[in-house]
Amino acid sequence: MKHASFENGVVEMSHGAGGRDMADLIQRLFVAAFGNDLLTGEEDQAILSFPAGRMAVSTDGFVVSPLFFPGGDIGSLAVNGTVNDVAMGGADPVALTCSFIIEEGLPLADLSRIVASMAGAARAAGVRIVTGDTKVVERGKGDGVFITTTGFGQVREGVSLSARNAQPGDKVLVSGTLGDHGVAVMGSREGFDFQTDIVSDCAALNGLAAAVLDAAPSTRLMRDPTRGGLAAVLNEIAEASGVGISIAEEALPIRPAVAGACEILGLDPLYVANEGKLVAIVPAAEAEAALSAMRAHPLGIDAAIVGEVGEDPDHFVEMETAFGGRRMVDWIAGEQLPRIC
Amino acid sequence: MKHASFENGVVEMSHGAGGRDMADLIQRLFVAAFGNDLLTGEEDQAILSFPAGRMAVSTDGFVVSPLFFPGGDIGSLAVNGTVNDVAMGGADPVALTCSFIIEEGLPLADLSRIVASMAGAARAAGVRIVTGDTKVVERGKGDGVFITTTGFGQVREGVSLSARNAQPGDKVLVSGTLGDHGVAVMGSREGFDFQTDIVSDCAALNGLAAAVLDAAPSTRLMRDPTRGGLAAVLNEIAEASGVGISIAEEALPIRPAVAGACEILGLDPLYVANEGKLVAIVPAAEAEAALSAMRAHPLGIDAAIVGEVGEDPDHFVEMETAFGGRRMVDWIAGEQLPRIC
Ligand SMILES: Nc1ncnc2c1ncn2[C@@H]1O[C@H](COP(=O)(O)OP(=O)(O)OP(=O)(O)O)[C@@H](O)[C@H]1O
Ligand SMILES: Nc1ncnc2c1ncn2[C@@H]1O[C@H](COP(=O)(O)OP(=O)(O)OP(=O)(O)O)[C@@H](O)[C@H]1O
Ligand SMILES: [Mg+2]
Ligand SMILES: [Mg+2]
Ligand SMILES: [Mg+2]
Ligand SMILES: [Mg+2]
Ligand SMILES: [Mg+2]
Ligand SMILES: [Mg+2]
Missing domain, CATH: 3.30.1330.10 (PurM-like, N-terminal domain)
Incomplete structure (x- = not known):
């Protein structure tokens, strides 16, 4: 019944x-x-x-x-x-x-x-x-x-992370490939039928975050780069900490399939949402330890050091391009992705 | 600019x-x-x-x-x-x-x-x-x-309230008039233009609840009768505590304007949402103290003891009507009010 x-x-x-x-x-x-x-x-x-x-x-x-x-x-x-x-x-x-x-x-x-x-x-x-x-x-x-x-x-006892904590000389780490979530969601929408095997990275980061803090107890802050992607998070940090941040395009972990889909969609993976990645700002002395801890965790195998914090009265985020040039990584570039999370 | x-x-x-x-x-x-x-x-x-x-x-x-x-x-x-x-x-x-x-x-x-x-x-x-x-x-x-x-x-230290705590002999208190919120919202919808000065009772009850607990420390439980009104809350309590509850229609504080609007709308105030009222189940020995505490508070001036808890293997809620009869107060009666909160 x-x-x-x-x-x-x-x-x-x-x-x-x-x-x-x-x-x-x-x-x-x-x-x-x-x-x-x-x-x-x-x-x-x-x-x-x-x-x-x-x-x-x-x-x-x-x-x-x-x-x-x-x-x-x-x-x-x-x-x-x-x-x-x-x-x-x-x-x-x-x-x-x-x-x-x-x-x-x-x-x-x-x-x-x-x-x-x-x-x-x-x-x-x-x-x-x-x-x-x-x-x-x-x-x-x-x-x-x-x-x-x-x-x-x-x-955790003794831990005090904040977007205001970044200091010149600190390293910028990401725990894995960028843009997977946003592209997976876009690819599953009606009207987008580009062929792709890309799946969302949606995952719980508490285990990974704990591993980073164990390995690098002086970690300044962590953020998950969701809406607005890595670009938004780095700009928020630069502003809150009153610093500049510089990243290297070549160091950014991005799946070829994601890079390809972004090209088709007219997106920049720097601005695309992630749901299972973290950004950590770590003092240089602990950066390698943090990186190793990430890579030893199943959710951090593609982790990389992608840049560093510097002094900049303008609080700009800049990127050294693959061709050796430099460009601003501003808050918004190109189209935004609605309803991505 | x-x-x-x-x-x-x-x-x-x-x-x-x-x-x-x-x-x-x-x-x-x-x-x-x-x-x-x-x-x-x-x-x-x-x-x-x-x-x-x-x-x-x-x-x-x-x-x-x-x-x-x-x-x-x-x-x-x-x-x-x-x-x-x-x-x-x-x-x-x-x-x-x-x-x-x-x-x-x-x-x-x-x-x-x-x-x-x-x-x-x-x-x-x-x-x-x-x-x-x-x-x-x-x-x-x-x-x-x-x-x-x-x-x-x-x-609060020592306080442990639960819908399972009601016991036969306990009194049922309401802190004020019933149905004001639901009728005020309905009355403000397009298409309903019955004349009314009824305003929502929307208010924070933490002060009133604290006063009740101070005056009647053995209070068994408190609930705010929101969606489904007093009827829903009493049925939930009866079921969770494995008891029956009997209320007296004549004791229910209901503004004449609300009663009138309910008649026009085909609603029963027992089922209409409140947003600034609480129901308390209090042992008989502390019921008068709880009532006085409510009435001394600006949000409880119309408080009343409206019924009591009894034994009932069926866990029914019943009402003694104004005419001396008895009727079941079931979970649902008549139309529900959508989007009331
Ligand atoms: N409606 C709001 N009221 C108060 N604070 C808000 C509101 N919306 C956002 N905030 C604050 O703004 C900050 C940024 O919020 P945001 O939602 O961008 O962070 P996030 O949850 O990390 O990102 P996402 O929502 O993309 O996962 C946070 O500190 C949050 O508390
Ligand atoms: N989606 C849900 N998932 C888990 N528990 C839920 C969910 N919806 C309701 N509940 C649980 O059901 C019980 C009743 O919820 P309900 O929303 O009716 O209570 P309330 O908030 O007091 O009423 P109202 O929402 O009308 O103000 C609560 O214990 C609540 O935790
Ligand atoms: Mg976040
Ligand atoms: Mg978030
Ligand atoms: Mg948010
Ligand atoms: Mg409630
Ligand atoms: Mg509620
Ligand atoms: Mg609720």
């Missing part, structure tokens, strides 16, 4: 209305998949014991289109993206909350797949999803599903 | 793209309004010191339509709604995160008004907005703006 609230196989307005159908959806779909003793679906909040100390907290909304793409989906993205922003603070992510804004008519099969993917990603990252919320909006007032996750974790 | 990113007076896709326009919007609108030393807009996460103990965390997405309604707007609602879910756990809310999913074309004036309202509500509730996120979706893929807030706070 089919249950009333699942009869039509799609999300309906009643699934967000606070009644039986919503309670059913929460229990049978979300609580069942995320299952842990803090998430019962019975309380207005989750209660966790937290040790004294510093807590890192971060939130991101996810609106990626399409919902499913090579290498991931909005669910794994929503877990990993927030885990990563917490980890970039030198914290060990502990728990996540999730808020779903669902468009009426979303197939329950799609929602189940997304929720299962979130549960898997959370398990892989070692975090629990402890509380959530479910709203439904009318057809045409949303786009499938939007998910906001908020994560928190404990900051 | 107008700034490029604000030139057209509306949110554009570039405001969510990770470049200069987004950084501008974040700095000039969000960081400026929420201004506090934890929110610089420069880091991937906020870092707070947190004392050892239990942390309560809660999240809600807000999709209310229209964005502005008598007594509030989506901004104040997003702050108060999450503050309240944290406070219902016996915790003192400390900080919030916010995630904005904005539809392309939203007037910046509307966004500013919403953000100012959030800032005011946060100040009134004594919480800080410490980190956020901003995404933009294409016209027709959202509806103005959706906001998800996540809140956390420290649970």
Whole structure:
């Protein structure tokens, strides 16, 4: 016998209305998949014991289109993206909350797949999803599903990372190839049928970040280069730290397939989003140690030292091109990619 | 001279793209309004010191339509709604995160008004907005703006509230009139032009909740009766605690204007959302103390004891009607109200 609230196989307005159908959806779909003793679906909040100390907290909304793409989906993205922003603070992510804004008519099969993917990603990252919320909006007032996750974790003793910490002489490291996520998502959109095997790099970086901090305890800061890509992150750092940054084009790890797709799409991989890479600014003395630690981790095998921090009253980011010239790497170049995360 | 990113007076896709326009919007609108030393807009996460103990965390997405309604707007609602879910756990809310999913074309004036309202509500509730996120979706893929807030706070020493705690003999208290929020929002929708002065009760309940706990330290649990109204909350409690609940129609505080509007709209105030009311289940011995504490608080002047907990293997919620009969108060009755919060 089919249950009333699942009869039509799609999300309906009643699934967000606070009644039986919503309670059913929460229990049978979300609580069942995320299952842990803090998430019962019975309380207005989750209660966790937290040790004294510093807590890192971060939130991101996810609106990626399409919902499913090579290498991931909005669910794994929503877990990993927030885990990563917490980890970039030198914290060990502990728990996540999730808020779903669902468009009426979303197939329950799609929602189940997304929720299962979130549960898997959370398990892989070692975090629990402890509380959530479910709203439904009318057809045409949303786009499938939007998910906001908020994560928190404990900051490691003695670690204090900040975009303001970069100093002249520091090295700039990236943990792997650039642009995979953005190109994978673009390639999965209707109307783009360039042939590609590129998959999103979507992954949880907490393990990699911990390895970097163990190996290079003086690391100044870490960032995940998501929207705006490496270019945006480096410009933010240059501005916040009041320094200049110079990178070498030849040192940038970029897959040939990604470089090729970027050419077809008219994109510059420096500006394309990543969802499983980190940028670390490390004092020169610890840069090799950080690099080795990255390369020893499965998510960092293509890691590279790509540049260094210098003095620059203009806080410019510049690139030494493959041909020996220099060019500015400004915040925006060419078209932006909408709905990439 | 107008700034490029604000030139057209509306949110554009570039405001969510990770470049200069987004950084501008974040700095000039969000960081400026929420201004506090934890929110610089420069880091991937906020870092707070947190004392050892239990942390309560809660999240809600807000999709209310229209964005502005008598007594509030989506901004104040997003702050108060999450503050309240944290406070219902016996915790003192400390900080919030916010995630904005904005539809392309939203007037910046509307966004500013919403953000100012959030800032005011946060100040009134004594919480800080410490980190956020901003995404933009294409016209027709959202509806103005959706906001998800996540809140956390420290649970009071010795307090342990849960929907499972209700026991036969306990009293059921409500802190004030029922249905104001839902009716105020419905009344502000196009097509509903019934004359009404009803305003939403949207308010932060952390002060009131603390007063209840001070006066009645054995309080079993507190809930804010939002979507699904008092009926949904009582049914959830009955089910989680394995008890029956009986309420008296005559004891329910309902404004005549709300009762009248509900009749016109074909709604039952028991099922209509509130955003500034709490339900408390309190042992009989402390019920009068809890009631007095509520009535002494500006947000609890219409508080009432409306029923009590009993034994019932079916976990039913029943109401003694004004005419001396009894009727079931089931989860759902009549039409649901979409997009009420
Ligand atoms: N998508 C979800 N994933 C995990 N848990 C969820 C999800 N949606 C809701 N829940 C859980 O279900 C329970 C009820 O959530 P609900 O949103 O009804 O509570 P509320 O926030 O108090 O009400 P409202 O959202 O109307 O203010 C909570 O324990 C919540 O953590
Ligand atoms: N609506 C907002 N309100 C308050 N602060 C915001 C808001 N949007 C962004 N911020 C702040 O701006 C900074 C940059 O946010 P951004 O979302 O670009 O970082 P990110 O999450 O690392 O990137 P992405 O969202 O692409 O993964 C952060 O410090 C964040 O807290
Ligand atoms: Mg609640
Ligand atoms: Mg992020
Ligand atoms: Mg909720
Ligand atoms: Mg980030
Ligand atoms: Mg709530
Ligand atoms: Mg973000």
